[in-house]
Amino acid sequence: MASTIRVRATANGDITEVQALIQHPMDSGFVKDAKGELIPAHFIQELKFEYNGKDVFVADWGPAVSKDPYVKFSFKGAKKGDDLKISWTDNKGASDTTTAKIS
Amino acid sequence: MSSTTGLLATRRLILQGAASVALIGLGNLPFGAARAAANDKYPEEAFKQKSEADAIKALYGKTAEPSDKIKLDAPEIAENGGVVPISVTTTLEKVTSISFFVAENPNALAASYKIPDGTVPSVANRLKMAKTTNVVAIVEADGKLFSATKEVKVTVGGCGG
Amino acid sequence: MSTTMIGMRSLALVLLLAVAAAPARAATEADYKVAYAAAEAASKEAADLRNQWTTTVSTLAAAKKAGDSGDFDRAVAAAKEAEALAKASIFQATSEKDAWKAMEIR
Amino acid sequence: MEARSAIWLGSALAALAALAFTAPHVIAADKIDTATEAKAFQNFFFQKFPNVKHEDFVNGPYSMNEDMKRQWQEKEEFPPYEFALDAGKEMFATPFKNGKTYADCFPNGGIGIRQNYPYFDEKEGKVVTLELALNRCREANGEAPYSYVKDEMASLTAYMAFTSRGKLMDIKIPDDPRALEAYENGKRYFYTRRGQMNFSCASCHVQSPGERIRAEVLAPALGIMNALPIYRSEWSGMGTTTRRLMTCNSQTRAVPLEPQSDEYRDVEYFLSYVANGLPISGPGARP
Numbered sequence: 105m106a107s108t109i110r111v112r113a114t115a116n117g118d119i120t121e122v123q124a125l126i127q128h129p130m131d132s133g134f135v136k137d138a139k140g141e142l143i144p145a146h147f148i149q150e151l152k153f154e155y156n157g158k159d160v161f162v163a164d165w166g167p168a169v170s171k172d173p174y175v176k177f178s179f180k181g182a183k184k185g186d187d188l189k190i191s192w193t194d195n196k197g198a199s200d201t202t203t204a205k206i207s
Numbered sequence: 208m209s210s211t212t213g214l215l216a217t218r219r220l221i222l223q224g225a226a227s228v229a230l231i232g233l234g235n236l237p238f239g240a241a242r243a244a245a246n247d248k249y250p251e252e253a254f255k256q257k258s259e260a261d262a263i264k265a266l267y268g269k270t271a272e273p274s275d276k277i278k279l280d281a282p283e284i285a286e287n288g289g290v291v292p293i294s295v296t297t298t299l300e301k302v303t304s305i306s307f308f309v310a311e312n313p314n315a316l317a318a319s320y321k322i323p324d325g326t327v328p329s330v331a332n333r334l335k336m337a338k339t340t341n342v343v344a345i346v347e348a349d350g351k352l353f354s355a356t357k358e359v360k361v362t363v364g365g366c367g368g
Numbered sequence: 369m370s371t372t373m374i375g376m377r378s379l380a381l382v383l384l385l386a387v388a389a390a391p392a393r394a395a396t397e398a399d400y401k402v403a404y405a406a407a408e409a410a411s412k413e414a415a416d417l418r419n420q421w422t423t424t425v426s427t428l429a430a431a432k433k434a435g436d437s438g439d440f441d442r443a444v445a446a447a448k449e450a451e452a453l454a455k456a457s458i459f460q461a462t463s464e465k466d467a468w469k470a471m472e473i474r
Numbered sequence: 475m476e477a478r479s480a481i482w483l484g485s486a487l488a489a490l491a492a493l494a495f496t497a498p499h500v501i502a503a504d505k506i507d508t509a510t511e512a513k514a515f516q517n518f519f520f521q522k523f524p525n526v527k528h529e530d531f532v533n534g535p536y537s538m539n540e541d542m543k544r545q546w547q548e549k550e551e552f553p554p555y556e557f558a559l560d561a562g563k564e565m566f567a568t569p570f571k572n573g574k575t576y577a578d579c580f581p582n583g584g585i586g587i588r589q590n591y592p593y594f595d596e597k598e599g600k601v602v603t604l605e606l607a608l609n610r611c612r613e614a615n616g617e618a619p620y621s622y623v624k625d626e627m628a629s630l631t632a633y634m635a636f637t638s639r640g641k642l643m644d645i646k647i648p649d650d651p652r653a654l655e656a657y658e659n660g661k662r663y664f665y666t667r668r669g670q671m672n673f674s675c676a677s678c679h680v681q682s683p684g685e686r687i688r689a690e691v692l693a694p695a696l697g698i699m700n701a702l703p704i705y706r707s708e709w710s711g712m713g714t715t716t717r718r719l720m721t722c723n724s725q726t727r728a729v730p731l732e733p734q735s736d737e738y739r740d741v742e743y744f745l746s747y748v749a750n751g752l753p754i755s756g757p758g759a760r761p
Contacts, residue, residue, distance in 0.1 A: 125552045166254045168317035176331040286761035287707035364690030420729040468665040473518045
């Protein structure tokens with residue numbers, strides 16, 4: 105199955121801009137389904153971006169992050185062609201990871 | 208009119224659910240297996256706090272003062288409470304963490320980001336907002352806390368069905 | 369085509385709905401059966417005109433629920449309301465046969 | 475006596491019909507007329523919103539409100555319909571059990587043709603929409619049809635729309651009275667008030683585009699089909715044309731018709747025809 109992480113990392117000069125869109129329901133645990141039962145909380149808690157072994161960005165997320173979450177940030181010190189490793193884990197222990205090429 | 212049935216009821220339930228997050232006592236969130244990362248621990252306590260003041264204290268252990276060096280970008284009227292694009296950027300120096308709080312959500316803390324050395328102090332993300340309320344961005348720079356606040360109006364769309 | 373015209377027209381429809389025949393004495397099952405049958409027929413006619421309203425369907429269902437649970441006063445009231453809604457949607461369908469042209473961009 | 479009155483009645487009716495047919499204001503049954511109607515439809519919006527660029531009308535509420543446009547452009551950097559697009563592309567590439575694919579059912583392999591849908595099928599004598607053609611393709615190849623309101627159909631139409639982005643809407647009304655009747659039926663549906671709210675599509679999308687119904691800004695009718703299917707934050711999911719029409723119905727408290735009923739096919743035909751010349755912008759992201 106295709107990865108749940110879509111990443112776009114573009115380097116211009118010393119600054120690399122990173123955008124990520126992740127396929128995840130991000131259920132808050134407060135919403136009811138059609139039958140009126142609460143949909144249990146199911147959301148990504150930690151999202152990490154690593155560049156040659158070092159964390160460049162770490163997100164701690166709660167249930168108030170939107171469904172199919174999106175995040176954008178930039179960091180210095182990388183160049184075209186380098187790898188950027190992205191991984192997330194959610195409150196049910198599920199996780200996914202992928203590696204993107206900086207273009 | 209009495210209760211509605213069929214498609215309409217489903218739409219209303221989901222609409223209510225998505226738009227107005229019911230204030231239900233927070234059961235203990237089922238936490239998964241231990242986190243892989245060694246050092247940074249998931250700020251469980253902070254995410255459990257109701258008000259943003261308590262959440263800030265739980266997360267950082269100190270209080271913040273407003274600063275005009277933080278630019279908080281959020282819509283005046285949210286297109287939809289479920290997907291509110293909010294971003295923050297700052298000219299403060301030595302920033303180590305940026306966090307977002309939605310004051311009147313069931314739990315104020317929405318997201319918290321660690322900004323290692325060499326990472327630009329600016330984040331954009333999409334958050335859920337239960338209703339019209341203040342969005343507060345907190346920036347930890349050189350050990351001190353600064354904040355920026357903006358009210359975002361949230362309501363459901365459509366003509367009611 | 370101004371908004372006041374919309375206001376007037378929906379006002380007319382709302383007036384039409386204000387049909388509430390309060391039964392003098394407590395309604396019996398027979399009253400309920402009669403009222404429900406009339407409401408159902410009107411609702412069917414509205415559906416055949418492909419112009420049923422969601423509120424007609426829900427009010428008819430409420431009438432049936434009340435009727436099944438023996439609360440005939442509420443059941444008759446709901447059935448009458450459902451009938452009025454169905455009749456209003458029939459009136460709307462027939463009057464719109466030509467009225468739509470008023471809004472057409474020419 | 476019987477026969478004479480019958481003859482008399484017959485000729486009276488014939489005369490009446492002839493009169494109606496030749497009367498000047500009666501819409502003559504030739505094609506030119508729909509072209510002038512489409513022109514009038516477009517001019518209504520061009521004059522009502524003089525500072526909106528013509529091709530911008532296909533962006534619905536975002537052509538009407540600056541603050542919403544900014545939120546939209548931010549979302550478009552990494553749009554939420556990205557997953558539907560990828561799913562649609564994958565489905566297009568995955569053969570059916572009999573080895574065929576969607577590409578075998580459509581001209582040009584289904585790529586860059588969305589702007590010609592819906593079209594009038596002269597064999598069937600009815601309008602055929604993209605969603606209907608996709609399900610017919612599935613059934614012709616022994617596969618079960620998809621729901622018209624669920625994600626699979628939305629992913630397929632999202633991918634096909636994406637391959638046509640920027641191409642101008644190009645709907646044809648063949649010289650066939652049944653095609654004209656379908657166009658007329660669609661127009662009638664568009665302007666007919668329904669539901670307890672007593673609104674027609676035009677009440678919102680012609681009389682009050684740019685105004686708000688609570689949090690939402692109303693889209694203009696011109697180009698409203700060009701952006702479909704749409705990812706709606708309110709549904710936090712994809713919406714096909716059928717889902718959008720049905721939810722519009724229930725919002726005015728009208729019971730929706732069955733998916734791909736004649737009225738829906740014809741109103742899509744009418745709305746697409748009057749948007750001829752405007753670019754395809756689907757799949758769209760909406761509040």
